[in-house]
Amino acid sequence: MDFDLTEEQSILKDSLDRLLADKYGFEDRNRYAKAAEGWSGEMWQHFAEMGLMALPFAEEDGGIGGGPVETMIVMESLGKALALEPYFATVVLGGGFLRLGGSPAQKADLVPQVAEGALKLAFAHQERNARFDLAHVETSATKDGDGYVLNGAKSVVTHGDCADKLFVTARLSGDSRDETGVGVFLVDAGADGLTRRGYPTQDGLRAAEITLDNVKVGADALFGKPGKGMTLVRAVVDQAIAALSAESLGVMSAMHELTVDYMKVRKQFGLPIGAFQALQHKAVDMFVALEQARSITMFATMMADSANADERARAVHAAKAEIGRGGRLVGENAIQIHGGVGMTMEYAVGHYFKRMTMIDVAFGNADHHLRALAGAGGLFEEKAA
Amino acid sequence: MDLRFTDDEIAFRDGVRAFLRENLPEEIRKRLVDGEYMVKDDLVRWSRILNEKGWAVPHWPAEYGGTGWDPMRQYIYLEETQKFPAPQPLAFGVNMVGPVIYTFGNDEQKKTFLPRIANLDDWWCQGFSEPGAGSDLASLKTRAVRDGDHYIVNGQKTWTTLAQYADWIFCLVRTDPDAKKQEGISFLLIDMKTPGIEVRPIVTIDGGREVNEVFFTDVKVPAENLVGQENKGWDYAKFLLGNERTNIARIGISKQRVARIRELAAKEMSGGRPLIEDERFREKLASIEIELKALELTQLRVVAADAKRGNTGKPDPASSILKIKGSEIQQATTHLLMEVMGPYALPYRAENGEGWNEPPDGPDYAAFAAPGYFNNRKVSIYGGSNEIQKNIIAKAVLGL
Numbered sequence A: 001m002d003f004d005l006t007e008e009q010s011i012l013k014d015s016l017d018r019l020l021a022d023k024y025g026f027e028d029r030n031r032y033a034k035a036a037e038g039w040s041g042e043m044w045q046h047f048a049e050m051g052l053m054a055l056p057f058a059e060e061d062g063g064i065g066g067g068p069v070e071t072m073i074v075m076e077s078l079g080k081a082l083a084l085e086p087y088f089a090t091v092v093l094g095g096g097f098l099r100l101g102g103s104p105a106q107k108a109d110l111v112p113q114v115a116e117g118a119l120k121l122a123f124a125h126q127e128r129n130a131r132f133d134l135a136h137v138e139t140s141a142t143k144d145g146d147g148y149v150l151n152g153a154k155s156v157v158t159h160g161d162c163a164d165k166l167f168v169t170a171r172l173s174g175d176s177r178d179e180t181g182v183g184v185f186l187v188d189a190g191a192d193g194l195t196r197r198g199y200p201t202q203d204g205l206r207a208a209e210i211t212l213d214n215v216k217v218g219a220d221a222l223f224g225k226p227g228k229g230m231t232l233v234r235a236v237v238d239q240a241i242a243a244l245s246a247e248s249l250g251v252m253s254a255m256h257e258l259t260v261d262y263m264k265v266r267k268q269f270g271l272p273i274g275a276f277q278a279l280q281h282k283a284v285d286m287f288v289a290l291e292q293a294r295s296i297t298m299f300a301t302m303m304a305d306s307a308n309a310d311e312r313a314r315a316v317h318a319a320k321a322e323i324g325r326g327g328r329l330v331g332e333n334a335i336q337i338h339g340g341v342g343m344t345m346e347y348a349v350g351h352y353f354k355r356m357t358m359i360d361v362a363f364g365n366a367d368h369h370l371r372a373l374a375g376a377g378g379l380f381e382e383k384a385a
Numbered sequence B: 001m002d003l004r005f006t007d008d009e010i011a012f013r014d015g016v017r018a019f020l021r022e023n024l025p026e027e028i029r030k031r032l033v034d035g036e037y038m039v040k041d042d043l044v045r046w047s048r049i050l051n052e053k054g055w056a057v058p059h060w061p062a063e064y065g066g067t068g069w070d071p072m073r074q075y076i077y078l079e080e081t082q083k084f085p086a087p088q089p090l091a092f093g094v095n096m097v098g099p100v101i102y103t104f105g106n107d108e109q110k111k112t113f114l115p116r117i118a119n120l121d122d123w124w125c126q127g128f129s130e131p132g133a134g135s136d137l138a139s140l141k142t143r144a145v146r147d148g149d150h151y152i153v154n155g156q157k158t159w160t161t162l163a164q165y166a167d168w169i170f171c172l173v174r175t176d177p178d179a180k181k182q183e184g185i186s187f188l189l190i191d192m193k194t195p196g197i198e199v200r201p202i203v204t205i206d207g208g209r210e211v212n213e214v215f216f217t218d219v220k221v222p223a224e225n226l227v228g229q230e231n232k233g234w235d236y237a238k239f240l241l242g243n244e245r246t247n248i249a250r251i252g253i254s255k256q257r258v259a260r261i262r263e264l265a266a267k268e269m270s271g272g273r274p275l276i277e278d279e280r281f282r283e284k285l286a287s288i289e290i291e292l293k294a295l296e297l298t299q300l301r302v303v304a305a306d307a308k309r310g311n312t313g314k315p316d317p318a319s320s321i322l323k324i325k326g327s328e329i330q331q332a333t334t335h336l337l338m339e340v341m342g343p344y345a346l347p348y349r350a351e352n353g354e355g356w357n358e359p360p361d362g363p364d365y366a367a368f369a370a371p372g373y374f375n376n377r378k379v380s381i382y383g384g385s386n387e388i389q390k391n392i393i394a395k396a397v398l399g400l
Helices: A007-023 A026-033 A041-050 A068-081 A087-101 A104-115 A229-265 A277-303 A309-343 A348-361 A366-375 B007-023 B026-033 B040-053 B071-083 B091-104 B107-118 B233-242 B251-265 B279-309 B317-345 B369-380 B386-396
Strands: A121-124 A140-144 A147-158 A165-171 A182-188 A194-200 A206-217 B124-127 B143-147 B150-157 B168-174 B185-191 B197-202 B211-222
Touching (some): A007 A041, A007 A068, A026 A348, A068 A087, A068 A277, A087 A104, A087 A121, A087 A147, A087 A165, A087 A229, A121 A147, A140 A165, A147 A165, A147 A182, A165 A206, A182 A206, A229 A348, A277 B279, A277 B386, A309 A348, A309 A366, A309 B279, B026 B040, B071 B279, B091 B107, B091 B124, B091 B168, B091 B185, B091 B233, B143 B168, B150 B168, B168 B233, B185 B211, B185 B233, B251 B279, B251 B317, B279 B317, B317 B369, B317 B386
Parallel strands (some): A121 A165, B124 B168
Antiparallel strands (some): A140 A147, A147 A206, A165 A182, B143 B150, B150 B211, B197 B211
């Protein structure tokens, strides 16, 4: 058992952290957020030059051959910087579909474009009535010659406004909540019949509402097996949740650090507020939640590419539930301990809190995953393989 | 990063499991599964089986009977024995006074006491807490006055666990009343048969007789029973209390209890179906499991870090949360186990665990559920209450 990073992984972490320390301070972030697309094209290029876009792809596909641990490293650092760029949408989600569902031809075409930062992707899946039910897909795909016609609407698609291509889920058969009958299609953002309305989200990122009105795609737009799309979606989303957990670690540790530092300098009644036991205990509760989150994220990360879908899902449920409640505890206490200044937009801690809160909503909140884990038999029940 | 056990470690684990299956008497195991109070003879019997095998004191240096296992193997062994479950060694000897003696004691003390601890020939208890010194341990008042070749000890200890069985007690005593409070304390080994010692039971809210008051009236203790130097006892006590980071979270015990909850909740009915199918109940269980899994990995992070730096350096900051979170989980699991029993948590037999042979009032697994819950309220109090732990973390880890 080894909890340490390899030398290559340490180098990756150090160089990314150096870049972010240099170019991604809180003021920089505020500036990047004001750009038309809501993030920094310059930083995007830096990430590409560092190899972050190529990181998770196999070397034979034009990638660097990193795995879930490398993604964890990157996401934690991006979380600590509150990075705005569409890395999660493009590389983690979109890249996930390419890696796990792409044919050799699809990979050969698309991976190099993603790797050099030239292609941005998003996952258009969420629907108005689905809430956290991943299999709830009403958008339809109808066979049309060799290809398909897509009709429907997708909600709150993270970075859907800037993506060049969208992975769209659509139903080929069955009822709207059936596990089978779903296909995953890669659609050009500029396709006829596709419209999108972008907007900012609470955490300073961007999302879009997307409608598909008789959008025609070719047979080569299909990823994975027709009708078996949910198997692919679940595999990608499980890995994405592990990555979000890692981002949360960055967010939580930043909030904890800001708070403890503030407790040492802010004086009331002639003493630093860190001298008050009531606040010390809150800060320790935050520390405990952070360390527990770190441990469960490591667990989910190690399980993220497990071939055993049941074990993988249970680990991910556990992580998302723990991150959700731990993140809320850390965030709410960070605001409380900061007092009035924590309430202001001009101070960083509130922005971390907002990001943390939105992560809980993404791909199922803490309650959703707790229920799912309980329904699956918990974490320690050993099921026959 | 690789969170899997190596093949060697898995083989080791399987070896431990096989040993437990073949050597632990079933009636001892059953009493543990049912959550009964520890029976002295069970522990003595099991300790001798372990000592015969050479596993009684795995973490001790090899020259005193240790196995030479690395920290990961020690952890695996511990967890397997807790999950099985097998009796846990008497901590006061094996984990507390033993390491103090081999680290600070003289050759004579090592030769006399260590083999007897390993074989549980001597039952040790701990004389630290006093009526006026709980979490503020250093304010203790029991006096030891040097008189020729002896110390004369007067005072009172309390919360002395299993003192009713004890052959020896290791005590913190004040030898210099004029020094600052941490500096006038010495570490004395006292034979419980010495005249002037009286043990009175304290019955705790679970009905159990685990703890006692121990009174010392002009107790004559040979000066050779002083460990290390006079007035340096506080250092040895700190060593003793800080020595234990492998077992403080009690992961294996909580895992065993979680498995027990799942098993019994499948038998108990609620609303016409097994309790385990009740959403609210199983979410509570899953919630505990998540915390437990996270803490297990936190524990393993600490063990792996100890293994890497040879257990000599500063502990991983994460180790400080083991006591807090571990105790919270133990309390949550004992509460949920009691909940499983429903109304049959109610019957109370004070004689239970002390030779009670009548049929149980409810299911035979229900009798110790409520006592287990009540008893486990102690785990966030002893060894420095959780609030004290938070003070320590605030200072030592967060720098507040």
